[in-house]
Amino acid sequence: MSGSPIFELLERSQERFNDKKLLICGDVLDEQILKLTRFAKQATVLVDNFITAKAMAALLGQELLDNSFNQSISYKHINVKFAPVEIASEELETFDTMLIILGKNKQLTLKLLSLMQSHLEKDATIYIAGENAGGGKSAGSLLKATGESVKVDLARKCTLFAAKYAKPFPEYKDPEIITVSACGRKFKLMQDPAVFSQGRLDEGSAMLLYALKEASIKSDALDLGCGCGIIGLCLRHLGFSYVTSSDVSAQALYLSFKNAELNGIDGVEYRCADMLKGLGQYSLIAVNPPFHRGIATTTAPAINMMLSAPEHLNDGGKMYLVSNSHLGYEKYLKEAFNEVDIVKENPRYKVFKTSK
Secondary structure (H helix, E strand, C coil), X not given: CCCCHHHHHHHCCHHHCCCCEEEEEECCCCHHHXXXXXXXXXXXXXXXXXXXXXXXXXXXXXXXXXCCCCEEEEECCEEEEECCHXXXXXXXXXXXXXXXXXXXXXXXXXXXXXXXXXXXXXXXXXXXXXXXXXXXXXXXXXXXXXXXXXXXXXXCCEEEXXXXXXXXXXXXXXXXXEEEEECCEEEEECCCCCCCCCCCCCHHHHHHHHHHCCCCCCCEEEEECCCCCHHHHHHHHCCCXXXXXXXXEHHHHHHHHHHHHHCCCCCEEEEECCCCCCCCCEEEEEECCCCEECCEECCHHHHHHHHHHHHHEEEEEEEEEEEEHHHCCHHHHHHHCCEEEEEEECCCEEEEEEEC
């Protein structure tokens, strides 16, 4: 199986990671990156994406569960950890080499550098690799706080920088807790640069929540792709007896869990899931489907989800979906469902209600 451009760049530098105590983290979306650990002295790969983590576990002949956003599997000297950064930063060993895969969010990289530095040995080497279209050309600037960075390789429109860990990175400070009004209640929300539009509730989610107030079925519901968790919290507040919040991201599931604690709301189950795969049936599904994977834009996962959604609804069940108007999801919804109604819209977004 061929790897991503990032992996192909890094594979050229395999010897840099051999016989090292290696930590790989960041926007790890290609399971082939696990190959970089083959000849390390010890290696941990911290993965936020459940799909990638499951694929890495399978390569090691093991399996991840779907009911925990903090779990690890080990084989010989290799450890694959599916967990949020905050929890991982309390549990890891020390390393002499760290490789960060750059994502589209600069603040997430700065958070990783701050929280993971306590696990770096003196004079450890820090590498940052990124696609040029996603900031890879200037990724070395993120290492300036610790010392001079050098460009060590360039290939497949990706760049690799390196620096010695000489001075500490600035302490990362969590964004302030914000208050949002939704579904007739004020909610306090912790934020995270990897998950949530900063300082506000995004417009699409706000429209979806407004539409959900009309939902007549109040039994079990699924907050699909839960993000910060606000939709699941509102569903509980609206009277749904049982709510499942699912996401592919450990960071999102952790943030949703913490926001439920912050608002004193229970009765929410958290599941790791690739869209609807492995999930059951529900009376209501609420979803604001993403259309990015890393820096790439793709609607394929959302379209596949829509086509399979009727199988995950009980008789009489409904799905509420919000999307950017330009994505053209209506035709796929009409292919999958008997009834498709637009219950709220503006020039940028549409909220659909569908029935089997």
